[in-house]
Amino acid sequence: MMEVLILPQDVAAELVARHILTLIQHKPDAVLGLATGSTPLPVYRALERLIAEWEVDTSRVRGFALDEYVGLPEGHPQSYRAVITREVIEPLRLTPSQIRVPNGATETIKDAPAEYEAEIAASGGVDLQLLGLGGNGHIGFNEPGSSLGSSTRVKTLTAQTRHDNARFFPSEDEVPRHCITQGVSTILKARHLVLLAFGESKAQAVAAAVEGPISASNPASALQLHPHTTVLVDEAAARHLSNAEYYASSYRNKPDWQAL
Numbered sequence: 001m002m003e004v005l006i007l008p009q010d011v012a013a014e015l016v017a018r019h020i021l022t023l024i025q026h027k028p029d030a031v032l033g034l035a036t037g038s039t040p041l042p043v044y045r046a047l048e049r050l051i052a053e054w055e056v057d058t059s060r061v062r063g064f065a066l067d068e069y070v071g072l073p074e075g076h077p078q079s080y081r082a083v084i085t086r087e088v089i090e091p092l093r094l095t096p097s098q099i100r101v102p103n104g105a106t107e108t109i110k111d112a113p114a115e116y117e118a119e120i121a122a123s124g125g126v127d128l129q130l131l132g133l134g135g136n137g138h139i140g141f142n143e144p145g146s147s148l149g150s151s152t153r154v155k156t157l158t159a160q161t162r163h164d165n166a167r168f169f170p171s172e173d174e175v176p177r178h179c180i181t182q183g184v185s186t187i188l189k190a191r192h193l194v195l196l197a198f199g200e201s202k203a204q205a206v207a208a209a210v211e212g213p214i215s216a217s218n219p220a221s222a223l224q225l226h227p228h229t230t231v232l233v234d235e236a237a238a239r240h241l242s243n244a245e246y247y248a249s250s251y252r253n254k255p256d257w258q259a260l
């Protein structure tokens with residue numbers, strides 16, 4: 001089941017953060033799926049504030065990042081390991097061993113995908129997976145054309161994604177050409193998927209993901225197959241949804257007992 005909530009970005013971030021902390025209160029060793037990119041940052045900031053306010057014990061929480069660039073030198077500030085350390089591990093006062101990120105070192109890349117899949121499986125599986133949305137419909141780094149049955153593997157980044165992510169590097173040429181990413185089927189194994197997308201630049205991708213045909217050309221459309229997906233978008237990102245009014249009225253009339 002896919003539920004679509006149309007909310008201002010700050011309200012959506014607060015709602016998701018509260019939901020994550022409630023999950024941790026009920027399951028202190030919850031496994032979180034973490035996303036990079038700018039979209040989930042307000043959720044991480046809300047978590048930082050609420051963990052202190054609610055005095056939540058996060059010492060047993062575990063987490064898995066979706067993806068990583070291949071071949072960046074260790075400690076590179078734009079490696080997703082570094083981003084997750086800066087944006088999640090340090091502000092949320094977690095220890096680095098609580099959060100796993102795929103290993104993008106070229107020397108060990110051959111074995112890294114299977115090892116990552118095994119680690120996720122050994123954790124008992126992801127309870128809640130945060131997802132951003134690429135302008136071309138990618139989730140993690142599953143670019144258009146990714147098999148919907150894919151597991152963690154090495155992928156080649158599209159020219160568009162390298163262009164989109166060039167803002168984080170001194171030049172587009174320095175954006176890595178390859179990545180290691182959880183596959184679409186890996187992502188679908190998480191028990192609850194939470195997709196966030198804000199701003200007009202995501203509007204086409206949101207409409208295709210939520211209402212478009214399910215297709216490898218649009219990996220985010222696979223989320224329609226999941227029994228529990230929550231999509232949080234603002235008005236701008238909801239612009240091309242044909243059923244926006246219906247989603248809004250379902251949310252307004254949602255029974256109190258129904259959680260996110």
Ligand code: GLP
Binds near residue numbers: 037038039135140165
């Ligand atoms: C990146 C990441 C994705 C992210 C997406 C959108 O390439 N690999 O996980 O969801 O792009 O990024 P942003 O949230 O900055 O728009």
